Amino acid sequence: MLALIGTVPDNNFPLVAGNVTLENKKICISGKKVSVNRGTPTLLAATIKAAESLGEQMPFAFLIGDIGRGDGSKKLFQYLIEHLRDTLFHTITFRYVQPMVDWQFRILEVVREISPIPVLIADASAMYMAKMAGQSANFELFTPDIGELAFIADEMAPHPFYTRGFILHEENRT
Amino acid sequence: MKLTLDKDSLTIVNISGGGCPEVPYLAEEMIGKNLKNAPSPHDIGHTLFGYALHLAHEEAKRVCLH
Numbered sequence: 001m002l003a004l005i006g007t008v009p010d011n012n013f014p015l016v017a018g019n020v021t022l023e024n025k026k027i028c029i030s031g032k033k034v035s036v037n038r039g040t041p042t043l044l045a046a047t048i049k050a051a052e053s054l055g056e057q058m059p060f061a062f063l064i065g066d067i068g069r070g071d072g073s074k075k076l077f078q079y080l081i082e083h084l085r086d087t088l089f090h091t092i093t094f095r096y097v098q099p100m101v102d103w104q105f106r107i108l109e110v111v112r113e114i115s116p117i118p119v120l121i122a123d124a125s126a127m128y129m130a131k132m133a134g135q136s137a138n139f140e141l142f143t144p145d146i147g148e149l150a151f152i153a154d155e156m157a158p159h160p161f162y163t164r165g166f167i168l169h170e171e172n173r174t
Numbered sequence: 175m176k177l178t179l180d181k182d183s184l185t186i187v188n189i190s191g192g193g194c195p196e197v198p199y200l201a202e203e204m205i206g207k208n209l210k211n212a213p214s215p216h217d218i219g220h221t222l223f224g225y226a227l228h229l230a231h232e233e234a235k236r237v238c239l240h
Contacts, residue, residue: 009199039198068196068220096195125193147176147191160193161222 001087002059003118004047005080005126006040006095007072013065015075017083020061022048029061040095043123060087066098073098077107084110091119094126101133108138127152128160175226177204177234184209184238192223200227209238 004020016030027034027041027048036045040063047059062080066072076097084092084107092111111117121141122130130136131152144152150167151160175197178188185208189201196219204212215227 007195007198009195009202037198038201039195066195067199068194068224070195070220073195096193096198098194125195128193148193159222161226 001057001089002047002051003087003089003092004040004044004059004061004095005076005092005097006043006061006124007064007066007076007097008034008040009067010065011067011072013063013072015062015064015072015079017062017079018060019058020044020048021058029063034063039124043093043095060089066096068098070098070100073100074103077103081106081110085114089114089118090116091121093121093123094129095123096125097129099125099129099132101129104129104133104135108135111138132158175223175230177227177230179209179234179238186212189227192226194221194223196221196223200224209234 013032016032018030021028022045025036027036027044034041036042044059044061051058062076064072064076111120120139121143122139123143127142127144127148128151130139142152146168150165151157151163153167154163157163175191176189177186179185180187185206186204189197189204200215200219203218215224215231219225219228
């Protein structure tokens, strides 16, 4: 089963974990509904449509509300440490979560205890977190656009804010 | 961080870049609103991504409103 991990920009959205469906253009999970506008819900919607076309199982998601303070992400990380082993996932995708390096290490420790070790995919902030933690080699796939690539490929940049941006200067040759 | 406007109406039509949960939140709060009265990322943001969008927002106001 494929697992997707991320946040929605609503502080009142609780921590939910379960199979995801798409009904009337809304993501449905554990009795909750989320509009498909941007961020993690768009990835969920695209994954559901792809699964439908390919005849694959619907994805499993771990979601929580977080508007950038990181409080929701911390609760989600703690839940993952306690429950990620409960279900057998062949692939785990991390999307919008607050980049916190120490939690990244703890999550990866849990993943390494799972057998077989799931394929890890880093999307959005999860790519930043993997790079900042020096843990990129644990991930099979990154999904950067050119702006994200500018940070990920800049070995001197500790944070996207300090990217030198040399890739962006040669957009046609990237 | 990038802020995209409709040139005629000055409506904010997209916010992109960055990568933490703050980015979808800022997008939800600002997209569809006019540059003149959209909330400032400086006031509602929490991280360096919010600060970077604040710089883009200030520049957009300087270019389009002055």
